[in-house]
Amino acid sequence: MSNFLPNALIKRLGTNPKFDQEAFIAAHRDGEKLTSIRLNPNKEVKLSLPLAGQVPWCSYGYYLEERPQFTLDPLFHAGCYYVQEASSMFIGHILNHLKVGDSPIRALDVCAAPGGKSTLLNSYLDGQSLLVANEIIKSRSVVLQENMIRWGAANVVVSNNDPSAFRRLPGFFDLVLVDAPCSGSGMFRKDEDSIDEWSEANVKLCSERQQRILSEIMGSISTNGYLLYSTCSYSAEENEQILDWLIDTYELKSVDIPIEEQWGIERTTSDVHGAHGYRFYPHKAQGEGFFIGVLQMSGINPSFPLKKLKTEKAPVSRDALKGWVQDPDQFGYFVHNDNIHIFPKSLELPIKAVQQVLYLKNAGTMIGKWLGRELIPSHDLALSIHQDSDxxxxxxxxxxxxNFLRKEPLPVELFADVKKGWCLVTFQGVSIGWVKVLGNRVNNYYPKEVRIANL
Known part of the structure; x- marks a missing residue:
């Protein structure tokens, strides 16, 4: 690549006295493209991937020496790790600083697909917290649902709604993450085609879209709740200027997040209100371009009246969970289209609330279809961290x-010690799906829609 970066962008960045133009261009022309993964703390295994060191701002994040073929690794499909850009993992450091894992909260990821930041949120939240992972685009919400199923937790709701829908949940969320659609200049190294698509007009359009999204969800943040706003753009119009607009328009205050100098993250402040922002440049930090700021609601927002909700008795006995779910008494459950969904019992009313006002793709963990006397277990249960250990x-x-991931038949000899019926198949001790043993054959129940066509 030659000097290919948009001159207008370089000129704007050059107004910052800290900006090193030569190093920035060199990083895009010659810099090494990094691959990083983030481990699932609830599915601990020994990976065979070539690790090259830890991501310094995320205890679960690791750089790889080279990019492997992830589709060849059953542990990837089992949700033992997520392939995520390292800069985005800085959200984990923020969550630690805010101590959101110390007690149950309700969190919303507004623009959540494909699921990297939602799986990260879930790893840092208390297990009794509720996470709503939302995606407005229907096709992308399918990918989001698949990735949340792989992560395996039952305290997650996946929704497919326009941000305006969250107006119906006033003061409901203690933490809202908006990883806003942006002009994408921070991804130039990973996606060279995006360079030709960048323009100042698109920066302006994205800034307006970001303000629209934020204005729709602001009322859903609880009093003293937090807003995490991020983009993969270098443009101040989409970053610091948005923080100033938020503080001008709503009762918000900026939150300062401590960082280590050796991380190479650039601390910035907005022009009007001095709001704290954190910029990642590939010539300074080990990651791609990224921006994030944290704001706290200082005004008083009305709150959604959970006490007015009435719960309904499930048409299926709790006995249906026994033998499938570990400690079934710890879970609430409901039945939708004959499918049983489980969730932490403490979330019964919050999940009821979101069911009433949002279009949901999934809620909790669907453990299977109830046929009256038996349960047909779901793939979701095979990947769940809540499955019965027996x-x-x-x-x-x-x-x-x-071969199992390709949905090919498995040798019946592998199941010689198994009586007829349902059986999990595992790889390195982690379950990857179901088979049904029928004596002279074994039926592979890996879902067709996620099977690997070529390995």
Whole structure:
């Protein structure tokens, strides 16, 4: 690549006395493209991936020496880790500083697909917290749902709504993350085609879109609740100027997040209100372009009246959970289209609330379809961190695990010690799906829609 970056962008960045133009251009022309992953703390395994060191601002994040073929790794499909850009993992450091994991809260990821930031949020939240992962685009919400299922937790709701829908949940969320659609200049190294699509007009359009999204969701933040606003743009119009607009328009105050100098993150302040922002440049930090700021609601927002909600008795006995779910008494559940969904019992009313006002793709963990006397277990349960530890399972070697992910039949000899019926298949001790043993054959129940076509 030659000097290919938009001159208008370079000129704007050059007004910052800290900006090193030569290093910035060199990082885009010659810089090494990094691959990083973030581990699932609820699915601890020993990875065979070539680790090259920890992401300094995220305890679960690691750089890789090279980018492997993730589709060849059953542990990727099992949700043991997520492939995520390292700069975005800075959200984990923010969550630690805000101590959001110390007690149950309600959190919303407004623009959540494909799921990187939602799975990160879920890793740092208390297990009794509610996470609503929302995506407005229907096709992208399907990918979001698949990734949240892989992550395995039952305290998650996946929704497919325009941000305006959250006006119906006043003061409901203690933390809202808006990773806003942006002009994408921070991704120039990873996606060279986006360079040709960048323009000052698009920066302006994105800034207006960002303000629209934020204005729709502001009323859903609780008193003293937090707003995390981020983009993958370098433009001040989409970053610091948005923070100033938010403080001008709403009763918000900026939150200062401590950082280590050696991380290479640039601390900025907005022109009008001095709001704190954090910029990632690829020539300074080990990550791609990223911006984030944290604001706290200092005004008083009305709150959604949970006490007025009435719960309904599920048409299926709790006995249906036994043998499938670990500690079933710790979970609430409901039945939708004969499918049983479980969730932490403490979230019964909050989930009822979002069911009433949002279009949901999924709620909690769907453990299977109830047929009156038996449960047909779901793939969601196979990947759940809440499955009963006594469920029968058979450990597979890599070749057989890959064949299973292709939805090919498995040798019946592998299941010689298993009686007829449902059985989990595992790889390195982590379940990847279901089979049904029928004596002379084994039926592979890996879902067709997520099977690997070519390995």
């Amino acid at each position: 469920i029968r399972s058979v450990e597979l070697e890599l070749d057989d695990a890959q």
